[in-house]
Amino acid sequence: MLLIPCPWCGPRDEIEFRCGGQSHIQRPEPFDAVSDEAWADYLFTRINPKGVSYERWLHVFGCRQWFNVARDTRTHEIHAVYRMGEPKPDLRGVE
Amino acid sequence: MSGRRLPGGGRIDRNRPLNFTFEGRPYRGYVGDTLASALLAAGVRVVGRSFKYHRPRGLLAAGVEEANALVQVGEGARAEVNLRATEVELHEGLTARAVNCWPSARFDVGAVNNLFGRLLPAGFYYKTFMWPDWRWFEPVIRRAAGLGRPSILPDPDRYETRHAHCDLLVVGSGPAGLAAALAASRRGERVMLVEQDPLPGGSLLWRPAQIDGRSGSDWAERAAAEIAAAPDALVLTRTTAIGYFDHNALALLERVAGAAGSPGPDHRPRQRLWSVRARRVVLAAGALERPLVFPGNDRPGVMLASAVSEYAARWAARAGDEAVVFTNNDSAYAAAHALLDTGGRVAAVVDSRPAPPARRTASLQARGVRTLLGASIVATHGRPALTGVTIRDAEGHDHRVAADVLAMSGGWNPTVHLFSQSGGALVWDGEQALFRPGRSAQAEVSVGAAAGEFGLSTAIEQGWRAGGGEGAPPLADAADERWTIGPLWRVPARGKAFVDFQNDVTADDIALSARENFVSVEHLKRYTTLGMAADQGKTSNVNALAIMAELTGRPIADVGTTRFRPPFTPATFGAIGGRARGELFQPLRRLPAHDRHVQAGAAFEEYGGWLRPAHYPGAGESAHAAEQREALAVRRAVGLFDGSPLGKIDVVGADAAEFLDRIYANTLSTLKVGRARYGLMLNEQGAVIDDGVTVRLAADHFLVGTTGGGADRIAAWLEEWLQCEWPDLDVLVAPVTTAWAVLTLSGPKARDVLDAAGVDMAIGEEDFPHMTFRECRVAGVPARISRVSFTGEVSFEVSVAADRACELWDRLRLAGAPFGLAPVGIEAWMLLRMEMGYLHLGADTDGATTPDDIGWGRVLKRRRDFVGRRSLTRPELLRKDRLQFVGVEAVDSTVPVPVGSHLRSPGLPSGSEGYVTSSGLSPTLGRGVALAMVRAGRSRYGEELLVITGEGRGRRVRVTVPGVRGPGGEPLDG
Numbered sequence A: 001m002l003l004i005p006c007p008w009c010g011p012r013d014e015i016e017f018r019c020g021g022q023s024h025i026q027r028p029e030p031f032d033a034v035s036d037e038a039w040a041d042y043l044f045t046r047i048n049p050k051g052v053s054y055e056r057w058l059h060v061f062g063c064r065q066w067f068n069v070a071r072d073t074r075t076h077e078i079h080a081v082y083r084m085g086e087p088k089p090d091l092r093g094v095e
Numbered sequence B: 001m002s003g004r005r006l007p008g009g010g011r012i013d014r015n016r017p018l019n020f021t022f023e024g025r026p027y028r029g030y031v032g033d034t035l036a037s038a039l040l041a042a043g044v045r046v047v048g049r050s051f052k053y054h055r056p057r058g059l060l061a062a063g064v065e066e067a068n069a070l071v072q073v074g075e076g077a078r079a080e081v082n083l084r085a086t087e088v089e090l091h092e093g094l095t096a097r098a099v100n101c102w103p104s105a106r107f108d109v110g111a112v113n114n115l116f117g118r119l120l121p122a123g124f125y126y127k128t129f130m131w132p133d134w135r136w137f138e139p140v141i142r143r144a145a146g147l148g149r150p151s152i153l154p155d156p157d158r159y160e161t162r163h164a165h166c167d168l169l170v171v172g173s174g175p176a177g178l179a180a181a182l183a184a185s186r187r188g189e190r191v192m193l194v195e196q197d198p199l200p201g202g203s204l205l206w207r208p209a210q211i212d213g214r215s216g217s218d219w220a221e222r223a224a225a226e227i228a229a230a231p232d233a234l235v236l237t238r239t240t241a242i243g244y245f246d247h248n249a250l251a252l253l254e255r256v257a258g259a260a261g262s263p264g265p266d267h268r269p270r271q272r273l274w275s276v277r278a279r280r281v282v283l284a285a286g287a288l289e290r291p292l293v294f295p296g297n298d299r300p301g302v303m304l305a306s307a308v309s310e311y312a313a314r315w316a317a318r319a320g321d322e323a324v325v326f327t328n329n330d331s332a333y334a335a336a337h338a339l340l341d342t343g344g345r346v347a348a349v350v351d352s353r354p355a356p357p358a359r360r361t362a363s364l365q366a367r368g369v370r371t372l373l374g375a376s377i378v379a380t381h382g383r384p385a386l387t388g389v390t391i392r393d394a395e396g397h398d399h400r401v402a403a404d405v406l407a408m409s410g411g412w413n414p415t416v417h418l419f420s421q422s423g424g425a426l427v428w429d430g431e432q433a434l435f436r437p438g439r440s441a442q443a444e445v446s447v448g449a450a451a452g453e454f455g456l457s458t459a460i461e462q463g464w465r466a467g468g469g470e471g472a473p474p475l476a477d478a479a480d481e482r483w484t485i486g487p488l489w490r491v492p493a494r495g496k497a498f499v500d501f502q503n504d505v506t507a508d509d510i511a512l513s514a515r516e517n518f519v520s521v522e523h524l525k526r527y528t529t530l531g532m533a534a535d536q537g538k539t540s541n542v543n544a545l546a547i548m549a550e551l552t553g554r555p556i557a558d559v560g561t562t563r564f565r566p567p568f569t570p571a572t573f574g575a576i577g578g579r580a581r582g583e584l585f586q587p588l589r590r591l592p593a594h595d596r597h598v599q600a601g602a603a604f605e606e607y608g609g610w611l612r613p614a615h616y617p618g619a620g621e622s623a624h625a626a627e628q629r630e631a632l633a634v635r636r637a638v639g640l641f642d643g644s645p646l647g648k649i650d651v652v653g654a655d656a657a658e659f660l661d662r663i664y665a666n667t668l669s670t671l672k673v674g675r676a677r678y679g680l681m682l683n684e685q686g687a688v689i690d691d692g693v694t695v696r697l698a699a700d701h702f703l704v705g706t707t708g709g710g711a712d713r714i715a716a717w718l719e720e721w722l723q724c725e726w727p728d729l730d731v732l733v734a735p736v737t738t739a740w741a742v743l744t745l746s747g748p749k750a751r752d753v754l755d756a757a758g759v760d761m762a763i764g765e766e767d768f769p770h771m772t773f774r775e776c777r778v779a780g781v782p783a784r785i786s787r788v789s790f791t792g793e794v795s796f797e798v799s800v801a802a803d804r805a806c807e808l809w810d811r812l813r814l815a816g817a818p819f820g821l822a823p824v825g826i827e828a829w830m831l832l833r834m835e836m837g838y839l840h841l842g843a844d845t846d847g848a849t850t851p852d853d854i855g856w857g858r859v860l861k862r863r864r865d866f867v868g869r870r871s872l873t874r875p876e877l878l879r880k881d882r883l884q885f886v887g888v889e890a891v892d893s894t895v896p897v898p899v900g901s902h903l904r905s906p907g908l909p910s911g912s913e914g915y916v917t918s919s920g921l922s923p924t925l926g927r928g929v930a931l932a933m934v935r936a937g938r939s940r941y942g943e944e945l946l947v948i949t950g951e952g953r954g955r956r957v958r959v960t961v962p963g964v965r966g967p968g969g970e971p972l973d974g
Ligand SMILES: [Zn+2]
Pocket: A006, A007, A008, A009, A010, A059, A062, A063, A064, A065
């Protein structure tokens, strides 16, 4: 069970959280200029990295805030947490 | 039956004898005994039957690794199965029987499998029972292979879950673990020391040792007491660390009150499952001895050498009178000395090494014991238990020697289970012939025997350092002796040589697996079932993979181990479930006016996590009759329905209208203050995920209504879009569902009842029309009223603060009595909406239903984007032959068509063209009404379809507009 450092509440057990999957996905716009392929890509295509995964988590049984987590899928080590809207942290050297 | 209890010694209380029965026979033991030690002391040699061949088996070990002595303890509701007799603490009146034996361990019908053993090789089940269908054979095989009979009665005991945090968690209270916990507790750290045994000390409980000038067990007792007395330390005995998970999360199983099979004596729970988060972990779980693999090595009387020593020292129980020791390493020599020290005879020590250390052999020769070097045991004799062995000496000559106990040692396996679970990598130590912890993956360190370090001084020092100890560690009086081994993985001789005792896997099975190319350890495991029994191969895995390495000519390190999985020892479902059982398994929410529903005679059922009235049957009234009566009351007079679970979400802020325009498939921003509008929400795939009526309380304040099931889900959905996609919008979302109680009056007399109850505003149709909203007082209670209708009748949805629900209920019932007001349950409510052809999300729709499928294609005319908008023009969603929401009416009878019935045009030979989604008997019309999803349904009104599945098979229905109509085709709600 992961220990996730919520940027608002500090380290808490994984059972308090819900994983929302890959983060930093751009919603294509405007809707009437988006191709079927680009839309399908947005809906369904996800990376499945062996290594650092940038994903969003919700502290659902806590502050109810969404935030980003950089988690290594091999070790479950959490390299960084950062708020929604912030850019990916520079993790050169660990990726 | 020879008494084998030694006259003195042992950690048993001879002043407190205990009576117990095993296999129906009475025995005596003492406080401090395990079931295993008491049986051994009583001379019981056969303690069970093996799983596949039903061979008689005796005690192999003294601890958790015991593979043979699986017992069922206790009777009735407290019967526990598959316990290791070595872990069952003796108590007065204990009843135990061997599992896997019928009718008894001594005489077992299933032993016939042994005679036909040649026919039951590895993979036998896979090869033989695949055709025609495993399920034909399974019941018979399961009965023959069962491991005990668990109680089918409810468990009468309580179980608990507890969470804890600590600086240091130490697993194992042997010398290394005690040193670690002692060091950390002296530094004032929050320490948890976990020991699966009732007593702290580990090997110090039976191995001769001197630490800081005291006997090892004295030192252990004092050290544990000191740790327990430290302000922030906790010593948990009878507690097993069963799992090591991510980020230093460990699961501990504590046996709190009542020995296995005994009544829970007091207020305490029987077991407690701890979920611990530790800053650092010290694994000091010791090591388990390996058996040797030779023909007949499973005969009762063949035991691990360390177990022979432990039984003698700890429980004053001598394993036999005439012993032979068989070893490939130095450690078993101690067992020979222990047997001699306790008055037994040692006929021979058989060491497979041609030249073991001379001091080892000399010490025994000095006591008159014959040592045979470069020799091995090639057969065992005796029925049902050991009477002798055949030794093959270095020259290849066989000698038969009488013996009633054979103490064997094939070397040692550090207990690396938790280390491996933590993600750490094992390394092969060729010198000691064992896998030990290599690189750690978490904040953890293994010490002592668990790290492959068998010297007492070194173990203590490692533990001390791991605990952060400053200064000199506790001092062991004797210097560590070097320990050597010459691996012998299997004795090359004919006969059944067991590797996995519990699952009856032999060396020949492994050879067969290799011949058939199941050479990976994971394949070997599944093909032979090796290591898949309740002991998870604690004594067998390393022997098995080493044999596989020999057979395939690979180094052991390359063969590797299978994964170690939690739990380390079996855990009860009771402990895993904890308090979450019965009503607490998934606690149901109760309506604010629950008590009033009870008084009104409601029959409750669960709907979306709420306990709600299904209907209110009168005396002698059936559920169906009640539902029909209640529905008719709404059509003819007035009904009172509790709709409190309907989701309510406050959406507030300058951008609230813009936000809802993006979220809803239809426009909400044009809604005027004080008015209500039905809306649809989609997901990004374009599927309808919720619907409901939203009212505008102010320019910047909406109250979003959702389905009952959507209350939490949609609130989270709105938050996710706000926080992740549109953080720039000035909007706050607050779920307020449970803050309000909602009581709905519906029916031609609804207005009269509301009027009679007293309302401080005009409620005539002109003053307060359909789809509007007002704040007011009803019978003096501050209220909100929405004019929305789920039944087609005039309705007033009255919301009051949840704590005034009962008051409002009473007032409305009182006011309604003269008008024939009836409480209405969900079933009638659903029937009423079905008559009207109103969609019920989740009943009439599924996860792929689009707005157009339910007649809302007009949302595509919106020029703006909203969630799911782009998906609606995907080719798949524009197909003309999609399932569409329609009504269906039976043309052949008044009986309703069952929900789920599939439909098809009579002209089509096969396939389904849709299915019935809602159905019921309309009390107004006296016939069935139904809704359905039908392929291109809206272009097929009037067409007849056949019911092709279920009870209604062969019946005919007609596709209609959703909702029934009056005789002149007019809607029922006028
Ligand atoms: Zn938080």
